[in-house]
Amino acid sequence: MDVPDGRGRTGLDRAGLDLTGNPRVRVREVRLLSSSWYVLRRTTFDYRRRDGGWSTQQRETYDRGNGATVLLYDAERATVLLTRQFRYPVYVNGHPDGLLLETAAGLLDDDDPETAIRREAAEETGYDIGEVEHVFDVYMSPGSVTERLHFFAAPYSADRRTSQGGGLADDGEDIEVVEMPFAKALDMIASGEIADAKTIMLLQWAALSGPFSGRGR
DSSP: OOSOOTTSOOOGGGTTTTOOSOTTEEEEEEEEEEOSSSEEEEEEEEEEOTTSOEEEEEEEEEEOOOEEEEEEEETTTTEEEEEEEEOHHHHTTTOSSOEEEEOEEEEOTTSOHHHHHHHHHHHHHOBOOOSOEEEEEEESOTTTBOOEEEEEEEEOOGGGBOSOOOOOGGGTOOOEEEEEEHHHHHHHHHHTSOOOHHHHHHHHHHHHTSTTTTOOO
16 A cells, blocks of 8 residues: 555555545445556445344445546637547447547546546537636546546637647547537437537537527537
């Protein structure tokens, strides 16, 4: 627990041992399975069922940190700005080519969510975004992944573009910036061409209560 891993972290096997928020849960043991980059743990805990009986359970949790994502939109032109990049996990799980259309996103690292999404938007799309709107915070895969994703929306315009974007080559990123009509993006959800959860959630929010609400198709 006191020997740093490859990223200099210590105490990775202590996560959860001090949780007291739910009296029906008693964490007994946390075992570190992997910390190559993200952290995989197996936790043993006692859980009191609704009938009062206790059961001992084990769960594996994958901790990749928390993240943020942003829908960039131009309300006047009725367009959105998305990214396209290769995602190996979806490629190996049935996606034809692994190239996903997504809203700009990234991990918080040591930043607050708004600072992080401004950084990621600039790196991925090349736009220096102005005022951002916080939309909601969501646990994306609560059965196994600890990540909480912070959702934002922000307008973009040509005069705020400061670079070509594309991500960080040193991190292996090769990101294409894709502008499209908002109506087309909605149609691509139905056709399956947009299959990324965070992107679908932000596009539907934009149609229901965001910058494109009340507009006819």
